[in-house]
Amino acid sequence: MPATQKITLHNPLDMHLHLRDEEMLHNIAQSSAKSFSGAIVMPNLVPPVTTKEAVIAYRSRIKEAIDDEAFTPYMTLFFKPDYSRAFLEEVRDEITAIKLYPAGITTNSEGGVSGFDVEELRETLEAMADLNIPLCVHGETNGFVMDREAEFVPIYEKLAKAFPKLKIIMEHITTKESVAALDRYENLYATITVHHLFITLDDVAGGMLQPHLFCKPIAKRPEDREALLRVALEAHPKVMFGSDSAPHPKHAKENCGCAAGVFTAPVALQLLTELFEKHNAPIENLQAFVSTNAQKIYGITPLQKSVTLIKEPFVVPAEYNGVVPMFAGEEIAYSIEEVNVG
Numbered sequence: 001m002p003a004t005q006k007i008t009l010h011n012p013l014d015m016h017l018h019l020r021d022e023e024m025l026h027n028i029a030q031s032s033a034k035s036f037s038g039a040i041v042m043p044n045l046v047p048p049v050t051t052k053e054a055v056i057a058y059r060s061r062i063k064e065a066i067d068d069e070a071f072t073p074y075m076t077l078f079f080k081p082d083y084s085r086a087f088l089e090e091v092r093d094e095i096t097a098i099k100l101y102p103a104g105i106t107t108n109s110e111g112g113v114s115g116f117d118v119e120e121l122r123e124t125l126e127a128m129a130d131l132n133i134p135l136c137v138h139g140e141t142n143g144f145v146m147d148r149e150a151e152f153v154p155i156y157e158k159l160a161k162a163f164p165k166l167k168i169i170m171e172h173i174t175t176k177e178s179v180a181a182l183d184r185y186e187n188l189y190a191t192i193t194v195h196h197l198f199i200t201l202d203d204v205a206g207g208m209l210q211p212h213l214f215c216k217p218i219a220k221r222p223e224d225r226e227a228l229l230r231v232a233l234e235a236h237p238k239v240m241f242g243s244d245s246a247p248h249p250k251h252a253k254e255n256c257g258c259a260a261g262v263f264t265a266p267v268a269l270q271l272l273t274e275l276f277e278k279h280n281a282p283i284e285n286l287q288a289f290v291s292t293n294a295q296k297i298y299g300i301t302p303l304q305k306s307v308t309l310i311k312e313p314f315v316v317p318a319e320y321n322g323v324v325p326m327f328a329g330e331e332i333a334y335s336i337e338e339v340n341v342g
């Protein structure tokens with residue numbers, strides 16, 4: 001990308017987003033709805049979204065919270081190994097994907113999967129493959145925190161081999177092992193967050209502890225970040241932007257027992273633009289990473305929205321309605337100049 005400029009991104013998509021519910025939903029939904037065409041909305045509410053009625057009701061609460069903003073919430077169900085083919089057929093038109101959490105691995109995932117027995121999962125996963133419903137996976141074991149994602153790669157491989165027609169999205173990957181797995185199986189894809197492209201564990205815990213950078217999976221080593229950067233900057237066709245923007249109230253982060261999640265929605269596009277410029281990556285690659293790759297992988301056609309970013313410093317607000325964003329109070333290089341719908 002040339003050094004001084006404006007750039008326009010078309011139809012940006014956030015392929016992994018936590019919009020929450022009730023007051024938090026109302027407080028933060030606009031941060032995504034203003035600058036993105038749409039987002040894959042995670043189902044880890046309390047209780048999780050597991051029925052057709054819950055999907056429909058949650059979508060209408062989101063629509064109400066975003067007012068008239070042009071923004072598509074792509075809905076997901078919280079994976080249960082007992083979803084029948086008949087149930088999936090019935091819910092198919094209401095959802096874009098199903099999200100699988102290993103039990104207890106992250107915020108509100110207690111009702112997730114324990115053990116990954118292929119035969120136990122077969123009916124549900126084969127039905128999903130036949131109905132072309134992608135499976136989004138939070139890929140971490142309950143092992144040592146730095147090894148959890150790498151330890152999960154064999155589980156991804158087992159699922160990819162057993163269900164070759166199922167699209168499996170490795171969510172928010174943070175390791176070189178996950179990057180390497182992408183090219184070994186045709187049906188493995190990945191999302192990458194903006195924070196994992198910027199930070200390593202050093203930024204979280206190398207000096208004073210930074211609760212607003214603490215998330216699951218935890219940021220890893222410099223060589224892991226390098227591997228993520230490589231596939232993001234080259235816009236590897238199996239990689240998509242998914243912010244995993246996961247707001248928690250300030251008191252839940254600045255607390256003894258800090259909740260996991262980084263709130264990036266309001267600064268994600270600005271930071272990605274800065275990053276691609278810094279690494280001299282072509283703007284076409286940024287466009288592919290934030291939209292076109294996802295359109296091809298998911299087969300979706302987003303609402304038309306263009307976001308123009310200008311190289312003018314933006315001081316990240318200290319809070320957005322009680323939620324502290326990544327890089328709060330710091331100056332970042334790009335600002336959003338305008339957003340056009342249609």
Ligand code: NCD
Nearest residue numbers: 018106107215216246260261
């Ligand atoms: C997410 C949340 O708060 O819902 N937290 C996080 O650290 N990323 C859940 C998740 O995606 O793991």
Ligand code: ZN
Nearest residue numbers: 016042244246
């Ligand atoms: Zn998430």
